[in-house]
Structures are given as C-alpha cells and as structure tokens.
Amino acid sequence: MKKTGIVLMNMGGPDSLDAIQPFLYNLFSDHNIIRIPRPIQKPVAWIISKVRAKKTEEYYKIMGGKSPQTEQTLKQAEALQRELGEDFAVAVAMRYWHPFTEEAVDKLIEEGVDSFILLPLYPQYSKTTTGSSFQEFFNVYRKKQLKQEVKQIDSYHNHPLYIKAWVENIKDELGEDYKNFYFLFSAHSLPEKIIKEGDPYKKQIEETVKLIMEYFPDNRHSIAYQSKVSPVKWIQPFTDEEIQRLAREGIKKLAVIPVSFVCEHSETLYELDVQYGKLAEEEGIKDYRRVKTLQDNPLFISALKELVLKVVDG
Template sequence: MEKTAVLLVNLGTPDAPDEKSVRRYLAEFLSDPRVIDLPRWKWLPILHGIILRVRPKKSAMLYQSVWTDAGSPLLLNGRRQQAALQERLTDTGVKVVLAMSYGKPNLDAELQKLHQWGVRRLVVVPLYPQYSSTTVGSIWYGLQRSLADWRDLPELTFIRDYPDQPSYIATLADRIRSSIAEHGMPDRLLLSYHGIPIRYAQNGDDYPQRCQITTELIKQQFPELSILETFQSKFGNEEWLKPATIDTVRALAAQGAKQIAVIAPGFSADCLETLQELAQENARAFYEAGGQQFSYIPAANDHPFFIDCLEDLVRRRLHYSN
C-alpha cells in the first residue's frame, strides 16, 4: 500500500512561558502576511520596533497562568487528538502527524520527515472548523512553500473546513449539555469565535459566513437557549468583527443577566485564548459588572465525538470504511 499520512495542523505555541520564547513565537506568528497583510515595509518596523519590545513580557505572564506541568495546553490537547485519531485509524496503516504553523512541531520540519519516510498520499486537516484566510489560508501557504522543492509530490487532499460536520456539532452540543447539567440553564449562551479585521471579510474572506453556519446549527440544537454570536481576541487598531465578546459580557451583566455560559466553537483545542482570555479575563469582566455565575465550556479537545469528526473527514477522503 502507498504510504499515507494525515497531517493535523493547528496554530502553534511558544516552547515555554518565558519572555524569550514568547518573543520568538510572536515574531514568527505576526510576520505571516496571511495574519497581518499590511505591506512589509510598513508592518515589520512596527512589529520589531514596538510590538516585540513590549508584548512578549505581558504575553509570557498570560501563558504562565495557563501553562501546565506537562507544558502548553494547546500542544497537549493536540497530542491527545493525534493519538486518539491514530488509534481510530489503526486498521488503515495511515500515519497521523501533528504540526503547527508557528513554533514546534514545525510544519515544514514535519513535512520533511514525511518526505524522508516516503509519503505518497497526504491528507491535511487544519484544526480550524471554520475557514479563514488567516488560519486555514496560512496553512495552505505554508504547504506550498514546503512542497515547492519536492520532485516526488504526494497526492494531496486539503480539507478546507467543516463548520457543519454532524459529529463536530454533536461535540459542541454535548459540551453545552454537560455544562447545563453541572451549572444550570444560563441566561445567555455566547458562541465566541476568534475575530478578524472587517477589512479581510470585505476583501473576500468568508470566515463570518462559515461561523454563521455553525451558530445556526447550534441554535437548532438548543431552541430553549438565548444564544449570541460574538468575536474575541482583537489585535491592533483596525475595526474587527462585532460584537466583541468582552463588550457583550459586560453589557449582559449591566442589563441584569446573572448567569452566562461561553463556548468557543472556532477553537478545536483549549489554549491561551480560551483558558486565559475567556475563562479568566472575560469571567472577571462579567463579575466586575455585576454578574454572578460565568461558565466557560471546554473546547472539543479529545472529546470522542470530535475524534469521530476527524476520523470521518479522513476516511471519506481515503475511501476507507469503518
């Protein structure tokens, strides 16, 4: 059988929660023209002259608040997803590999290992349920660069996204039901997606529409809940998709909401943006504005239904039956 591999790809993480490691990671991440599309002559002096002098120290402290004894939450969750999917695909002989767009395990390095192994069929699964040029597009860009010098290119299958995959929606629904069983029915449920500049959407990035697909399917699962779609993690001075999650959290508390729950459907694995920004920063904002109970609902991580989702995506492309 031709050597076949599945490449799971997520954003990335610093090697350690210290200023030096975070600076190196941010330099790689924020240099990506798919993430910040300003002209290089304009952006790079700002990045190296201002941002990388100020932001790493603050970001390192944030990473320290979520770092575990075993390391980065994003990497740990990614490894669990990789291992669980590998077990599901044992009967196929397929190799499952994890890579990151930035940091380690490095996308280019993992592709080179697969090249040396002799890969002939490659299925790339971005761990972003909703397409954006800033995330999935960046992975495609990285693949093109890495494969450009290969003389023996593999048969390549690239999964764009899966915002309506039934087992993915089932994962989110099960997470929400578990939260309600533990904490009770919230006054509002927020679906918090990572934001992007509005300009990107105006220029053709269909990310808002892909998020809306997931939102509508979750609403159908929970007609009894008041559900709001919001966006988080704004960076820079441009106008981003709205409403902002943290503004919504404060406004709900001010309007008298006592209990809210937040889930992040765009994040397949818990990371800094979920464990610190949502579960800590947004919770604090809600309580300071008068709220009484804030529940952060975990990301998909290695939930069995999400592994079902990944397995189904791969098997359908490789034509392997269960």
C-alpha cells in the same frame, strides 16, 4: 502497502516563557494575518513581538508557563491515528511554533507516505488560519520538490459530529441546569476588511452556532468576537462588550462557548477565563461558565476520521 499522510494543522503556542517572543515574531511576520508592507514586515514584527512579549509573559505565567495547545494537538493526533489505523500516518504541523510544518512533512516522508491530506484544526475556513497553513505546506512541498498527491479539507463547520461534540461539551459543563443559561458564543475576531473581501469565516461561524442552537431551542444566545491584535477595524461585537451588555440586561447565568477553538490556549485560559471571568463578576453576573474546547472529544475525533475517509473515497 500505500500509506496516506495526514497533516494535522494548528496555530501552535509557546512551550516555554522563552518561546513567547519568537512565537509572536512568527505570528506577526505572517502577511495573511497582519498586512504590514512586505519590505518592512519582519522588522516591524520583531519590534511588536519584543514589546508584546513582556506583557504576554504575565498571561503565560498564570497559565503555568506555557500554552497547552501543542500537547492537546498531539493527543488529538494520537487519537486520530488510533481511529484511522496503519494505512495512515498522522503528523502535527504547527504554523508558528514547533513542530513546524516542515517537521511534520519530514516525519511523514520518513513514514513513506504516498499522498498527503491537509486537515486543519480550524473548523471554520479563513485565509488567515487555514489558508495560511495551506500556503506554508505548499512552500515546504515545493522547496523539497515533492511529487505526492495532495488533497485539502477546507472546513467542516457544519459536520454533524462536530456539532454534536459541542452539544455534548455544553451539556457536560452546565448539567441539567443548561436551560437557565444564556449562551454567548465567542470566536476569534478578524479584520473587517478580510470579511468584506469574501472570507467565509463569519458566515461559517454563524452557521455553526445555528446548528448547535437547534439542540437548545429554549436558550437565548448571541455571537461575539475576541482577541483583536491590530488597530484596524475588526468584526464586532467584541466579547467583553457583549458581556457588559448582557449584564445590563439582567443576565445572571452566562455560558461562554469558544466556538472557533478546538484546543485551549491564551484566548481561552487567560482571556475568557481570567479577564472576562473577572469582568462578568464585576458586572454582576452570578454564574459565569466557560465551556471547554473539544480537544480529544471522541465525537470530534470521529468527525475528523469521517472527513479523512471521505477524501480517500473520492
């Protein structure tokens, strides 16, 4: 019986305080994200990771000492496995921490898969996320001299079930009062240069938001970007500055929707919940809500299933 291997790709996160520095080192060593000249990238990444780890450790202590992203991604994998059945084998491949891509590939080879489908948990495509994960997979693929067929799912930012999953999460968080909230969609920022080079990420974020807002015609909204990590120019407006602007306009009920994230990690649990929650309170916003990420929302898992089956059916 033929079996298809699903490589479920995500960023990964530290699973302990001791893992913070090596996780950051792996992140800053990725030339797709930080364009340091290659000959010095790893030494510079080591220095940056050592410096940032001390500060970042405080974030993770507030979050319980680790990122929940791995646990939540594994739950997504389990839910997708149940939906797909025994003709498929699903394995999690994290880009910057365990289980790494090579671990996922080894697991699927042990399962006897005849082909691979690369399924990123980045709904909007960027070379810095999906592209980097694909690149890492093919590095492993060539290293192991594999011959199985490989197919890729580049993005699904406009998939109807993905959109409906966000609509459901928004309504679950805000309840019947949802029409009285201003919606601030927050996505991970990128260096502006990458967008100018043709990366579709920003346009796909905007399309995702447009499709979600078709379900909320009475709500005002805007898009902002968070988590800048280097001194180059990044796409704006930044989320904290947008919160301040909305407060000056008199917004009192604000719902922040982390539209580019499907799992919780430091960008949501610390940056949005703690830092920006405090900022909103200081700026006079009376009701600040942060809509949770999709995680194993059944509609989202069904979207992933549909994507896989569409690829299998050609």
